[in-house]
Amino acid sequence: MSSTSIPQPHPVGETDLECGHKEALFCPSAQPDWEGAKAFGVVTGTVTVPAVSYLAQVLPMSQQLVELTRPVSPAEVFRIAAPCATDRCQHFEDGHCQLVSRTIAHLEPVTEKLPQCLIRVSCRWWNEHGKEACYRCPQVVTNSFSRDEKIILVATPQSRTQREGTVENQETITAKGETPARKNSLLIRY
Numbered sequence: 388m389s390s391t392s393i394p395q396p397h398p399v400g401e402t403d404l405e406c407g408h409k410e411a412l413f414c415p416s417a418q419p420d421w422e423g424a425k426a427f428g429v430v431t432g433t434v435t436v437p438a439v440s441y442l443a444q445v446l447p448m449s450q451q452l453v454e455l456t457r458p459v460s461p462a463e464v465f466r467i468a469a470p471c472a473t474d475r476c477q478h479f480e481d482g483h484c485q486l487v488s489r490t491i492a493h494l495e496p497v498t499e500k501l502p503q504c505l506i507r508v509s510c511r512w513w514n515e516h517g518k519e520a521c522y523r524c525p526q527v528v529t530n531s532f533s534r535d536e537k538i539i540l541v542a543t544p545q546s547r548t549q550r551e552g553t554v555e556n557q558e559t560i561t562a563k564g565e566t567p568a569r570k571n572s573l574l575i576r577y
């Protein structure tokens with residue numbers, strides 16, 4: 388697939404699959420402190436080849452879940468869904484999520500079967516791109532330390548890159564309490 392071809396999303400409600408939920412859609416790569424956040428997957432696999440396992444039960448984010456993931460952040464361990472922020476999100480342009488469009492343009496599918504995912508009907512990625520989003524979804528880790536150039540490219544809002552030059556969608560970990568290996572690492576927010 389060409390690295391410059393960004394797939395166009397389906398108009399919501401006009402996909403060939405059972406997508407098209409016209410009400411509020413959920414972002415499937417949300418942060419734990421977003422209102423209405425709920426965990427629907429857990430990151431397994433390895434650091435270089437992560438693989439999300441989709442939970443049999445959606446778990447509303449709670450302090451207990453946050454504590455379970457310490458010392459790392461919940462978004463490194465869980466895939467979390469929350470109502471899509473639309474225009475308030477750096478990835479949202481022209482009425483669509485550009486993050487999932489870049490994901491499909493630059494990342495290869497990692498499965499040939501639809502994951503058993505409980506948020507599908509309300510997932511923005513599914514509603515915009517159907518199964519092509521789902522085939523790539525298991526490799527997504529919301530907060531990661533990946534050095535994979537494609538992951539960094541996909542996670543970086545391109546309109547901002549064009550407007551402002553290089554945009555670091557990353558943050559240097561300096562928080563007290565971090566392990567030496569993580570301190571000063573670059574965290575990518577997918």
Ligand code: SF4
Nearest residue numbers: 415504507510521524
């Ligand atoms: S893209 Fe597919 S697998 Fe991923 S969260 Fe959305 S519905 Fe689930």
